[in-house]
Amino acid sequence: MEVNQSPLGRNERRVDADVKVTGQAVFTGDMYVSGMLHTAFKRSPHAFAKIVRIDTSEASKLPGVKRIVTGEEFPTNLGLYMGDKPVMARGVVRHYGEHVAAVIADTKKQAEAAVNLIKVEYEIKKPILSVSDALQADAELIHPDIMSYATIPAIIPQEGTNVPNLTKIRKGDIDKAFGEAAHTVKSSVSIPIGDHVAMERRAATCRITADGDVHITSSTQAPFVVKSLLGIFFNIPPGKIIVDTPFVGGGFGGKAGLQLEGLAYALSKSVGGRPVMVENSREDDMVTSPGHMGLEATVELAADSQGKLLGLRGEYNYNSGAYADYAVNISRAGAIAGTGPYRVDNVHIDSRCVYTNLPFSTAFRGFGHIEMIFAVERAMSELANKIGLDPYEIRHKNAIQPGDTTPVQSLLGRSTGNLRGCLDLVKNELGDITEVEQVDGKIRAKSIVSFWKAPAMPTNTDAGAILTFNIDGSCNINTGIIEIGQGTKTGLVQLVAETLRVETDMVHVEIGVRTRTSPTDWATAASRALMMAGSAAVEAAQDALDQMYDTAEAVLKVPKRLLDHGGGRIFEKDHPDIGLSFAEIALGYVYPDGNTIKGQIIGRGRYVAHKLTGIDPDTGQGHPDLEWTIGSHGIQVLVDPNTGIFEIERAICAMDVGKVVNPDLARGQVIGSMSMGIGYTIYEGFKFNSRGQITNENLRDHKIMRYGQQPKYDVFFLETPQLDGPYGLRGLGEPGITGMPAAISNALSRALGRPIRHIPFTPEKLAMEDHHE
């Protein structure tokens, strides 16, 4: 094995490994303070109902109960991109599991006992349980006041409908494209809403101290969003809000935006600022807090006789459940990327966020791309079948290239990843994609798909890094990035060590984030942490070096340009043995006589997204897409056509990540994505009855992937540099999930000779030819 001396590209051990495997890592739910009160919530058993009366009289008599509050006490609505969610239900419940009342008590048991005595009288309404029902002209409005909610300008609610956002993409002349096409296909797919199932359940605590400081501790991916939104919605000066985030046990988007923090604040305030803990049980986490969106989509493709794409018409109807909050922007992201990574000159996409009376949803790994790519790639395979083209060929032929434009007409530059290279790597592994093999009554089949993902974030998305030093010359990195298990903190150490040219044990990294002392950071989401905070950290290291060179220049009496650094020293290029160690200058240089100059080194680094714009409300034109991570998935399945039971034998991913900082961690992220994608596609999703009550809100009935169920994974990385990323890297945390549903669908469809379009792909759906999909 080749020994890699540079910290970059090396399999550095995770900085959080030891405390996690020993159980010493501290999470929000562990952080009790003395006098902390506990909470339990009365949940709605109905999907859609008017609240007629809430009787808390019996409950409030129980010992230990401090207060019982209902939604009416809090007139505020909360939400990230759309403020449509009450702190707790006011007058109406819109989904099963919605909070209708909270008990604050000395102990959790007391709070739970009191909840059981709260009586709520409802007037039940007929719930709307599918996107297509919600879009009917005469559908009841789940949010009649849709136009009154606060939104960001990019979000376009549709008055008098259940559509809190419609994003339109209009590029080229779609009718002409379909008119001239030699081949067209039309394909529909669907995905149920479901849950992230992060290992750590959401938790938040709040206390308000005598000086007016609001102290929040939360399992959040976005402490600065929490700070900013609490400030806006509860009218608190932002500097008075201190959000602390320790380790977070998995987020997958589910802990971005505002989660339990608003509730924790409101409840603490209702008991005079006493510390209050709000902690979800697994069941709460699945249905009272948001999960992932569902989708009903139709894609039509037009191609010439050779299979070159001429046009794409897409109808993406995302199911956001009862509240849109964060989810409105997912429907927008799906539109911005809405063709998949193909050159398509004529595009017509309507992408909607649609309310239903199912539990609400928020960001999920892939942010709208996993859903959209399933729709596009299913259609691509149907098109290839129709034309008689190899599934690899049609994708290779249409692969997007530098110089092409995206659906929103932004021009792709030299940083564009190499899709053709990725397709080649996957095909190399799988061989002939069209080959179907009979094995003892079972069928083995393969697939190949493409994917891409861009972050959908504010145009001024930022990150920062502060580098301070210790007396031994080692440094400490402070950023606003949350360690959610993705390994970014380890990557930051490697980037800084590379820049300073020191060993990684000379670089320490702060795990926790505290909004009063950490530099501002948009959120740990959108696969952006290592790219953006990494840029800031590299800049901070360079800034620190500049300062150390200043000191060295003064002490060594040699101009900076004749100095170099390495091995924790700054030295003369001409006489490398003459120099100063970082330890000698990190906290100011002390002359032998005691005189000291310069003082301590503090490196600062900033990142802000550049040249981003919103999109035109009528055509979608704009430049909202900072960087695209592009790649390809391949799948091999073995299906028993009689029982429908199948095995995913192989899962392959080739992705252009610009630069691999830590091969093992990068591979882990991609395999984790693929595994999650398999669970999402074949096991997961909420089940509900005709009344809209979720029937699998637990991990006995909502199965996720287990260790023993994994296929053989192969991961390949290409390194076309991202010119604005540190050392050329770009995001890789999410894209590895985005092609999985399509890849699995296409392999199963090939095996069975009929399209498999509706997630989850249960054995029953595969076995029963006439299964009503």
Added chain:
Amino acid sequence: MNKLFRPQTYEELTSILESQTEKYLYYSGGTEVMSDYRQGKIKEKQWIDIKHLPGMMEQSPETIGACVFLNQLTQPAMLAEVAQGIADHTIRNHLTIGGNVCGKLPFREIVLPLLALDAEISIFSDGEIIRVPLKERFDKFLKLQPGELVTGFHFDRTERPYHYKRHTITGSIDYPLMTYLAVRTEQGYFVGLSGYGSIPQFAWFENWDVEEILNSFKAVSNDRGSADYRKKLLEIELEKGAPNEAV
């Protein structure tokens, strides 16, 4: 506050039962009780841990105690295989054979091999231990009078030809869509199913007549799958033939 009793003798158990004024529950492996308790579904405040009663952990040629864990069942092969199909390894270190028979979950898969083996059960009833054929007491679920407690199982360990298949809608660690157990008996065949209907179903047949066997069972439609799909799976298993060859 909850109260946990841990009787060491049946005399002690008798006096605990006599002193009970409220509802109580028997506690064995705890996998269901703890999970339900966390969710606030357990109303009983008096818990009686039965694991320390004499014979509860017995593993002798004559008796398998009711609190023997599923991972400890090794003979005959069909019993071990059905036991190994339930839950996952860690959970099976706590799941007991008695708990699987008497618990609240509808699957009770371990009942199938026990019935096929003509097992008898010992029941602590009214201060004494009685022994009865399992099938006399098992109809949809085990019929027990208030206070009665299963203490052990008795069956012949001789191996018999059998077929076993467990279908789930996800991986192997899931509740069964259909657990199928077919056993060659002296008079003909035993066929038992779990997950196929809302309760375990079983019957004895003189001949291996696929049509007859298929029509003897009623499939249910629920979140896991439709009745038609279950019927198809059963037919596939039955078509594989009678369990005539020793495994």
